[in-house]
Amino acid sequence: MTTSILRLLSFVFILGAIFSPAEAQAPPSQEPVALQPGDLVRVVIWREEDLSGEFPVDEAGSVIFPLIGEKQVAGIPLRELRTALLEEYRIHLRNPSITITPLRRLNVLGEVNRPGPYEVDPTTNLIGVVALAAGPTTSGDLRRIRVLRDGRVVQDRVAAEASLSSLGIRSGDQIMVGPRSWLARNTPFVVSVLLAVPSVVYTITLIRQR
Structure with missing residues (x-):
């Protein structure tokens, strides 16, 4: 029984490593704010x-x-x-x-409650940008923010504490909030399975001994 439980725990740990988001990039140093074409x-x-x-x-x-x-x-x-x-x-x-x-003209998309275009002071950080879009959805993960430009990902998993100016974000860019990992979204289910395992294994063991 102990071996079975250890195997299951190892499996869950591996799932967590696969589906959990990578560490967000550290915020770049703050750059002087200046206007750009499109602002x-x-x-x-x-x-x-x-x-x-x-x-x-x-x-x-x-x-x-x-x-x-x-x-x-x-x-x-x-x-x-x-x-x-x-x-x-x-x-x-x-x-x-x-x-x-100055105001950057951006599109905030993905797992936010009010996706759409926004005009944002470049000293605002990404948390503030997402807040303008009424915050992340229940599935949204602020550790999975991407910056897209002309349809291409130019920055991935950026730190939510970083400001637009420090990230070099321009007017016309898209801020995409990604979903939480499978494990994060299904934690209650995984926990309930783990709690049920000992009793299930014990029951199976009793049946085999009869």
Whole structure:
């Protein structure tokens, strides 16, 4: 009986090794945030609602801002961009106060409750991105997140704590949340089988002895 139980436990252990997810990649170091083609930039100018809003970054890396016109923004650190915009707007406004927020346009798919397109601050981590999609489903596993670009997987099993900017995620990318492993989804069943094994083996042994 003991041998049979040990064999079954070994089998379950092997299943766990096969179906359990690999360790997620460590979060890369944080990179300075800058706008990229395809992004949106949210501009808020205090007491100037007509000049505030969300503006697209075109393929050339430019944005057309109200009042000051087209400006090159791609690749410029946000602090420098804000300083440049302040100088431009000071020509037209008195003591302007400006807040700039870059937004990546992403699709969040897979095991999430509300899959679809989202506009996300690149300093947000993947946990925050999934939260925007109403969190993972009961089958979702945050250790199984993939990043797809143009239909190809460019990053697999990325750390959910990593920010979009540190991962180099661009507008147009897809964040795919994968399902939990077979063993994780069927743990109650496996446990119930293991608990039943001793009594089953004992019963079979008694029958054979008769």
